[in-house]
Amino acid sequence: MKLPSLKIRNLEAKFPVIQAGMGVRIGVAELASAVVKCGGFGTIASVGMGDVERGKTHFVEECNEKFANELKKAHALLEGRKNLGVNVMVAISNYEEIVRTAIAGGVDYIISGAGLPLVLPEYVGDADVALIPVISSGRAFEVVVKTWLRKYNRKPDAVIIEGPKCGGHLGFTMDMIEHPETCSLDILLKDVKEVMGRYDIDIPVLAAEEVCCRADVEKFIKMGFDGVQVGTYFITTEEAGIDRRSKQVFVDAKKEDIVVIKSPVGLPVRVLKTPLVQRVLSGNREKFSCPYRCLRSCNPAKSLFCIARALLATWEGDVENGLYMVGCNVDATTRIYPVKEFFDTLEGE
Ligand SMILES: Cc1cc2nc3c(=O)[nH]c(=O)nc-3n(C[C@H](O)[C@H](O)[C@H](O)COP(=O)(O)O)c2cc1C
Structure with missing residues (x-):
């Protein structure tokens, strides 16, 4: 099948792929801009950009400065191209400041999860930026939609559903994680679509979980998703920010x-x-x-x-002391490769 493009608000990417904004310093300017150039949506992870020593006394300023620099670097690499976004975790204590820095830095979209981004529209104001919550249940999606409509008269521009097998932090109980068949992405998609129907919302729905080849993208498109978010499979790209x-x-x-x-x-x-x-x-x-x-x-x-x-x-690259967040598909990361190789497989029928 020919893969569809992905339209979010007034943005459009050739391929239905968002690169996950992986922190700390995996989703940096090099990776995000390379993904955009290949025809996807490229996402900078905003968490943990600041220098630890300066952060001890000037945490908020240090994080803002380094994050703003990363955005500038990405814009310079992109030479005017659109489809650059950021990921901001609700769980961070400087959430508001980072969202405001993202807006000032001219991002096209904000993805926000690891908690419910209930106040996100307040910090974004009337900036022309697509807002994309990350959720792991129809109930969580409904809470976001209801709150945004009531308080800000705003709907999400797309939604990412993270499944129980994906990498990083998980919005499920341990029991659900041990029984992923009880909360699989096809079940969650149905729940989210049901909420969209009730609130008269028609937005792209993205699947996040174990995508590492064209067949995986096709599988989720056939299931009824509009696109995918790719995390783990992009960690071992040449462009990812962590040490070799x-x-x-x-x-x-x-x-x-x-x-x-x-x-x-x-x-x-x-x-x-x-x-x-x-x-x-x-x-x-x-x-x-x-x-x-x-x-x-x-x-x-x-x-x-x-x-x-x-x-x-x-x-x-300190393997003794590092934390290596990962999705269930780690077996697919068999080498370090340029991210373009993944996108090349998405061309054609
Ligand atoms: C190393 C790593 C770092 C991540 N960092 C973040 C993050 O900073 N913010 C966030 O919302 N999600 C984060 N995630 C989750 C991803 O955004 C994504 O939804 C998930 O990795 C998709 O599943 P996959 O890894 O199976 O492709 C991270 C995932 C990994 C593996």
């Missing part, structure tokens, strides 16, 4: 190495069983102090590890 040693960890990993643990974000998170995770699973608390409180829900006195430090360690 960390990319190699994903290349070498097998499905059996995956485990779901409780994250300081307050949600389950799917990760590789690397040395840090093994220490955490045996109940050991990593020594750390927290000068900045980057997450609303994290209690540093109780958390077994600092997720910000762990994700920065991944960025640096």
Whole structure:
């Protein structure tokens, strides 16, 4: 089949693919701009951009500055092309500031999940930016829609449904994660469409879970989705921002190495069983102090590890101390490759 283009608000991409805004520093300007040039939607992950040392005393300013620089870099690489967006996690303590920095930085869309983005339209105001909530149930989608309509007279411009097998933080209970067939994407799509019908909303619906080839994109289009969001399969691209040693960890990993643990974000998170995770699973608390409180829900006195430090360690290639978030399809990441190779397979019939 010929793949359809993806239209969101006044934007259109040749292929129905959004690159997931993976933090920390995986979804950077190089990856997002390469994806846009290949015909997709490219997303910068806004979390964890700031320098740790300066962040100790100037957390909000430091995060804003570094994030704004990354947006500038992406715009320079894109030379006027549209379809650049950002991912902002509701769970971060500087959510409002980062959203406002994104708007000032001229992004085309904002994806927001890891919590319900109920106040997002307030911070966006009348800026011409597409708003895309991430949800994992029809109920969560309805809460977002109802709140946005009532408080801001605004509808989402698209919605991303994250399934129980996807990478990173998961909006499901442990019980549901162990029984993914009870909350599979076809079930969730039906629930979301039902809400769309009741609220008279006609927007693109994207599937996020285990997409790593053209056949996966076609599968979700045939299921009734308008497109997909790709995470794990883009971690081992040349353009992803993390150190090559960390990319190699994903290349070498097998499905059996995956485990779901409780994250300081307050949600389950799917990760590789690397040395840090093994220490955490045996109940050991990593020594750390927290000068900045980057997450609303994290209690540093109780958390077994600092997720910000762990994700920065991944960025640096420090395999002993890094946290390697991953989706169930890690077996598909068998090499480090330019992201264009994925998009080339989407051409033609
Ligand atoms: C390493 C990694 C980092 C992620 N970071 C974020 C993030 O910063 N914000 C977010 O909303 N989702 C994040 N996610 C989830 C992705 O946005 C995406 O929905 C998911 O990875 C899709 O499933 P897949 O990995 O099976 O393709 C992350 C996922 C991974 C694997």
